[in-house]
Amino acid sequence: YFLIFAVMRLTKPTLFTNVLVTCEERDLPGILFNQLMKDDPSTVKGAETLMLGEMLTLPQNFGNIFLGETFSSYISVHNDSNQVVKDILVKADLQTSSQRLNLSASSAAVAELKPDCCIDDVIHHEVKEIGTHILVCAVSYTTQTGEKMYFRKFFKFQVLKPLDVKTKFYNAETDEVFLEAQIQNITTSPMFMEKVSLEPSMMYNVAELNTVDTAGKSESTFGSRTYLQPMDTRQYLYCLKPKQEFAEKAGIIKGVTVIGKLDIVWKTNLGERGRLQTSQLQRMAPGYGDVRLSLETIPDTVNLEEPFDITCKITNCSERTMDLVLEMCNTNSIHWCGVSGRQLGKLHPSSSLHLALTLLSSVQGLQSVSGLRLTDTFLKRTYEYDDIAQVCVVSSEFKQS
Structure with a gap:
């Protein structure tokens, strides 16, 4: 080959x-080892016993690359002959388990290459798949005699997973969704976590719960140093609230499973940057049934045998109109005040109504609010609601004191 x-x-x-x-000076070598370390040009002067030196080491092979990092490579074709070659075409492809990508900056051939001259190119690719990758580099050219030459080389390297991401969802009664993201560093070196954010879907607004207010300043719960050591895990918490235009549409919010995706940016040795974006995170949609009853307001503490007020929200989660009747059933500790069997009227799909109710407790302690029944007169179907909420019942003397 000429090239x-x-x-x-x-x-x-x-x-x-x-x-x-x-070793110590009283040992047989004396100060020999210490003197050798002082004379070593790679050690830090005045801190020769520090393992990290002042010199840098260039990579000796392709090594491993992690998902989310940018793979960069320098390609050089040198004319090692004493003849001029023509029509030089350099092509670089990256073969993954699912596709073959062309990384060459230009597909045009170089007209000629003189002796001792070279063609240089730098390729970049953001790695988005794990597993075995093969860099296929091919060169074709024509000699002075018109003979067409062709050769290629293969460079294999592994793309590893840098982070292990686990998620948990918690559905609140107020249609809020809490997301806990557990991120673990599964590499062998520390990471500087530059950014971990949640990009919500179009129906939600997101609030990060990873900061605390200290002396009027917002500080990260992880401290000023956001390093993640190998095999360490960190939990991030987010709260998603439905946007105002979707908050009243119970049928739409009920069926939403796509929450959003996590965007993670980190840096490793000497500032090498990596970015990982998860696929769309999906939650298990809460099963509210045809009719959803939730509490809007309820006191934390009430007096024994004294009436107190609560506000309920009744939402039609079905696709049909309902004609509802409210029945209130007393329990051993909770007694409802008012008329049972009240007509609430027709409730259209995805519509809601607010209902103020009065009740009292005859037993002290933490009591569960139970005993509400809603009956749809169209289908003669009854929906029971027990353990709606809990309230602390104390004697009037205790609360006044």
């Missing part, structure tokens, strides 16, 4: 690590 082909992965160097060999 020589070279490929080098462009990556940040690493700090050179010294092998420490030392």
Whole structure:
């Protein structure tokens, strides 16, 4: 072959690590080992026993790359002969388990390449798949005699998973959704977590719950240093609230399973940046049934045998109109005040109504609010609601004191 082909992965160097060999002065070697470390140009002057030196080490092979990082490589084709070659075409493809990508900056051939001259190119690719990747580099050219030459080289490397992400969803009665994201560093080196954010779906607004107010300033719950050591796990919490235009549409919010996606940005050795974006996170839609009853207001503490008020919200989650009747059934501790069997009228699909009710408790302690029954007169179907909420019942003397 007339041409020589070279490929080098462009990556940040690493700090050179010294092998420490030392002893006390009274030992047989005396100060020999200490003097050798002082004379070693790679050690830090005045801190020779520090393993990390002042020199940097260039990568010796392709090594491993992590999902979300940018793969960069330098490609050089050098004319090692004493003849001029023509029509040089350099092509670089990246073969993954599912596709083959062309990474060459230009598909046009170079007219000629003189002796001792070279063609250089730098390719970049954001890695989005894990597993085995093969960089396929091919060169074709024509000699002075008109003979067409062709050769190619293969460079195999592994793409590993840098983070393990687990999510948990909690559905609140107020249609809010709480997301807990557990992120674990499964690499062998520390990570600087630059950003972990949640991009909500179009129906939600998101609030991050990963900061605390200290002396009027908002500080991260993880402190000022956001480093994640190998195999360490960190929990991030987010609260999603339905947007105003969707908040009153119970039927729509009920069926929403797509919440959004996490956007994670980190940096590793010497500032190498990586970014990982999850697929759309999905929750298990809450099963409210045809009619949903939720509490809007309820006191935390009430007096024994004294009436108190609560406000209920009744929502038609079905696709048909209902004609509802409210029945109130007393329990051993909770007694409802008012007329049972009240007609609430027709309730259209995805519509809601607010209902003020009065009740009292005859037993002290933490009591459950139970005993509400809603009957749809159209289908003669009754919906029972027990353990709606809990209230603390105390004697009037205790509350006044």
